[in-house]
Amino acid sequence: xNTIVKSLLDPNTCMxxxxxxxEIIKAGGLVAFPxxxxxxxxxxxxxxxxxxxxxxVKGRPSDNPLIMHITDEMTLGGIAKNVPDTAIKLMDTFWxxxxxxxxQKDEAVKSDFDTVAVRVPKTMWARLLIHHAGVPIAxxxxxxxxxxxxxxxxxxxxxxxxxxxxILDGGACDVGLESTxxxxxxxxxxxxxxxxxxxEMIEDLIGSVNMVxxxxxxxxxxxxxxxYKHYSPNxxxxxxxxxxxxxxxxxxxxxxSSDKKTxxxxxxxxxxxxxxxxxxxxxxxRQCDELGLGEVFIEGVEEEGLGVAIMNRLKKAASYNxxxx
Ligand code: TXA
Ligand code: MG
Numbered sequence: 001x002n003t004i005v006k007s008l009l010d011p012n013t014c015m016x017x018x019x020x021x022x023e024i025i026k027a028g029g030l031v032a033f034p035x036x037x038x039x040x041x042x043x044x045x046x047x048x049x050x051x052x053x054x055x056x057v058k059g060r061p062s063d064n065p066l067i068m069h070i071t072d073e074m075t076l077g078g079i080a081k082n083v084p085d086t087a088i089k090l091m092d093t094f095w096x097x098x099x100x101x102x103x104q105k106d107e108a109v110k111s112d113f114d115t116v117a118v119r120v121p122k123t124m125w126a127r128l129l130i131h132h133a134g135v136p137i138a139x140x141x142x143x144x145x146x147x148x149x150x151x152x153x154x155x156x157x158x159x160x161x162x163x164x165x166x167i168l169d170g171g172a173c174d175v176g177l178e179s180t181x182x183x184x185x186x187x188x189x190x191x192x193x194x195x196x197x198x199x200e201m202i203e204d205l206i207g208s209v210n211m212v213x214x215x216x217x218x219x220x221x222x223x224x225x226x227x228y229k230h231y232s233p234n235x236x237x238x239x240x241x242x243x244x245x246x247x248x249x250x251x252x253x254x255x256x257s258s259d260k261k262t263x264x265x266x267x268x269x270x271x272x273x274x275x276x277x278x279x280x281x282x283x284x285x286r287q288c289d290e291l292g293l294g295e296v297f298i299e300g301v302e303e304e305g306l307g308v309a310i311m312n313r314l315k316k317a318a319s320y321n322x323x324x325x
Pocket of ligand 2: 140141149
């Protein structure tokens with residue numbers, strides 16, 4: 001298949017490209033598109049065959065459900081039912097934005113799950129695409145399963161080129177990490193994946209929530225996505241956390257004693273502050289593969305605010321190989 005790449009950055013052609021992409025979605029095809037978090041691999045969420053193609057193209061296990069992307073809260077009818085007040089408060093406050101809410105599924109939606117994950121992306125292009133397609137768009141991150149999520153159209157092309165109908169190029173994603181996932185389908189809301197909408201922001205609004213996003217030992221994961229290996233470059237990754245100077249010394253020591261092609265990556269190299277690190281992280285992990293590295297030593301960040309999401313992705317990239325100094 002020839003994958004068409006179309007830019008959204010030229011205001012003269014942007015709408016034509018979005019409308020053409022919407023036609024592809026309506027016809028059961030696949031379109032990768034930018035959101036503020038990461039690029040999504042979109043299909044008509046109500047078309048079972050189109051969704052099956054998403055799984056096939058990504059190499060995604062079939063027990064890992066997709067997020068439905070909609071234009072606004074008003075279009076939840078026929079998708080979710082028994083929506084609790086806490087979920088409504090969250091949606092009113094954080095939509096459009098980096099928050100995915102898990103709700104009880106309406107019977108009208110055909111899937112093997114009792115619940116449904118929904119999100120309204122902040123990027124206007126994404127909402128225009130959904131609007132013109134006239135259907136909810138199911139979109140996982142547009143990477144091959146197990147690879148870092150894509151934050152540029154080039155990343156998508158690298159993983160899925162030749163296997164999707166179209167890629168809409170809107171430049172680099174602002175946030176760079178996938179949305180926060182919160183389960184509001186039953187009882188106390190539970191954060192299943194940390195993201196840019198932090199636990200503090202959520203608790204300020206609706207009070208105390210649970211947070212279960214790491215599966216330890218033989219526990220059954222609450223979110224299927226938790227049990228799969230994620231974000232891993234081919235290189236073995238070691239994350240070092242602690243006092244800045246001690247970390248710098250440890251990173252150098254580890255790199256100099258390695259017999260593989262290595263690279264040290266400090267927080268400063270990744271952009272310094274949490275926002276910049278989040279935006280650059282997946283691109284940096286992908287570069288490790290391009291450079292053919294055998295081993296990388298990365299400085300971790302403090303697990304506070306957005307740092308929780310950054311460390312969650314880093315820990316997974318490192319397969320929990322963390323050194324504290
Ligand atoms: O930022 C994002 O959320 C991006 C953009 C494209 O919107 N999408 C994304 O989708 O990251 P994906 O499929 O890569 O991650 C969705 C996560 C997975 O871990 C999945 O297991 C979980 O959400 N999930 C989806 N539906 C669920 C459900 N009904 N119950 C529990 N977990 C669910
Ligand atoms: Mg993903």
